[in-house]
Amino acid sequence: INYLVKQGLVEERFVEEGKRVYAVTRRGLDVVRAFKEVKQALPIAEKEVVRRPLFFTDVL
Secondary structure: OHHHHHOOOEEEEEEHHHEEEEEEOHHHHHHHHHHHHHHHHOOOOOOOOOOOOOOOOOOO
């Protein structure tokens, strides 16, 4: 969370009785929207990983 605060994506606020809360900034919302756009433009297909043996013992 400290990184997000330092980058200006989230801000720390103190409310009643000294409670600490965090709020997303305008810049934070812009970053989230940009990631959503990238995700829609470049859909990542979840595919099964095919594992192959490193050594073939039946090859002559």
